[in-house]
Amino acid sequence: MKKIVFLMLVSAVLAGCASNRSNDSYDKRADAQVERQEKSAQRAVDQAPKWMSELPKSNSAVYASASAFSGDMSMADNKAKLVAYGKICMAAGGEVDQRSTVYRADVGEASTENSTMAIRSMCRRVDITGVETVEIKRIAAGTGFRSYVLVALPTGAANPIQQRRDKMNAQKQADANSKEVFQQMDVEKPRTD
Numbered sequence: 001m002k003k004i005v006f007l008m009l010v011s012a013v014l015a016g017c018a019s020n021r022s023n024d025s026y027d028k029r030a031d032a033q034v035e036r037q038e039k040s041a042q043r044a045v046d047q048a049p050k051w052m053s054e055l056p057k058s059n060s061a062v063y064a065s066a067s068a069f070s071g072d073m074s075m076a077d078n079k080a081k082l083v084a085y086g087k088i089c090m091a092a093g094g095e096v097d098q099r100s101t102v103y104r105a106d107v108g109e110a111s112t113e114n115s116t117m118a119i120r121s122m123c124r125r126v127d128i129t130g131v132e133t134v135e136i137k138r139i140a141a142g143t144g145f146r147s148y149v150l151v152a153l154p155t156g157a158a159n160p161i162q163q164r165r166d167k168m169n170a171q172k173q174a175d176a177n178s179k180e181v182f183q184q185m186d187v188e189k190p191r192t193d
Contacts, residue, residue: 048148
C-alpha cells in the first residue's frame with residue numbers, strides 16, 4: 001500500500017512538473033509576442049520623421065501630419081492623408097465629421113480592445129482646395145506598412161489653385177449681378193421729366 005501511495009505521489013509531482021514546463025513554454029511564447037509588439041511600436045516611434053512631432057512653420061502655409069497602419073501600402077497612405085486633411089480642415093477653422101468608438105476589457109493582466117474610427121472627409125465650411133502632400137515616409141511594420149504623411153495648405157498668393165477658384169467664383173457672381181441689374185433696368189420705365 002505504501003508503494004502505491006508513494007507511486008501516486010511521485011506521479012502527481014512529475015505531472016505537476018510537466019504541466020509547469022508546458023505552461024512555461026506558453027508563457028514564454030506570450031512574453032515573446034508582447035516583446036515583438038513593444039519593439040514594433042518603439043520602431044514606429046524611432047523611425048518617425050521629425051516633422052511628425054515638430055511641424056514646419058510658415059507664414060504662407062498650414063501644415064498637418066498623420067500616421068496610419070495597414071496591410072496594404074496604399075491604404076496606409078490614404079488613411080494617413082485622410083487624418084491629416086481633417087487636421088488641416090480643423091486648423092483652418094472647419095469641422096470634420098469624425099466618430100470613434102473604443103471598447104476595452106481588462107481581465108487580470110490580459111487586455112482586449114476593439115476600436116473603430118469613421119471620418120467623413122468633407123470640410124463643409126472651410127475650403128481646403130490646394131492641399132498638397134509634402135512628404136510621405138513608409139516603414140515595414142510586422143506584416144503591414146506604417147505611413148507617415150506631411151500635408152500643407154498653401155495660403156494667399158502661395159495657393160494658385162485657390163486663387164483661380166476665387167476668380168472664377170467672383171466672375172460668376174459678377175455675371176449674376178449684372179444680369180439681375182439689366183433685368184431690373186428692362187422692367188423699369190424710363191423717366192420722362
